[in-house]
Amino acid sequence: MFPGNLSNDSKRTVVDVNEVHAGLEDQIGRLQSFGLVHPTNQMTIKELLDPPQDNSFAMWTTEEIFESQKNNSVDSESDDEDPEPRVKPTAKSVFSAIALINNYIQDEDSMVANHLNHALHNYSKGLSDRLITNARQSSIHDFFKHGTSSEDRDHL
Structure with missing residues (x-):
């Protein structure tokens, strides 16, 4: 276990985080002295637990969420159009x-x-x-569809 002050307060264990971090840093220092960890690949505990790229994202407001959803629904409506049927x-x-x-x-x-x-x-x-x-087989009437009506053909 890492060195640190532990207090048992009403069935809860409280650990001083700064002391635990210092203990972890000491352990990393010992691993460096053995040659198992090199200083170039070492991250601080704060960087490991709270990477900076996670903090660069802003929370969206309710209006931005509604606007994004509205834009997505407009895009999906245009995607629902049926493609031209295959000939x-x-x-x-x-x-x-x-x-x-x-x-x-x-x-x-x-x-x-x-x-x-x-x-x-x-x-x-x-x-x-x-x-x-x-x-x-074609009949003579097939060649004159537009010129005569069906009643006229019956009289021929």
Whole structure:
């Protein structure tokens, strides 16, 4: 235990902090004499227990807290806006992307390139089959939508 005056006052132990600090400083001095602690890395007890960087922060007033919260809520409202929906690429752009990738990997002779080429070939075949299945034949009326109404077409 460090030297210091201890007094037992109504079941409470009171320690003189200055004497404890002096005792700690003595212990550090002895460690320095043994070469275990160097003076360059030594901190005072006050610096250790109450670092100066902790004291440099000011307490915010109630108004500053409310203003900060108000600004954060305005920022979060602007962040809640929905981004533009992603546009699905057309079948034509998908086919051109597949052709571009196939042109890039056609000379490679690796297992990964072969698997990718096979997968892209199967996907493009399936896509063209779906397009053919879902296609509908145009009628003459499809070309004149704006010029005639549905009642006029019924009379033709």
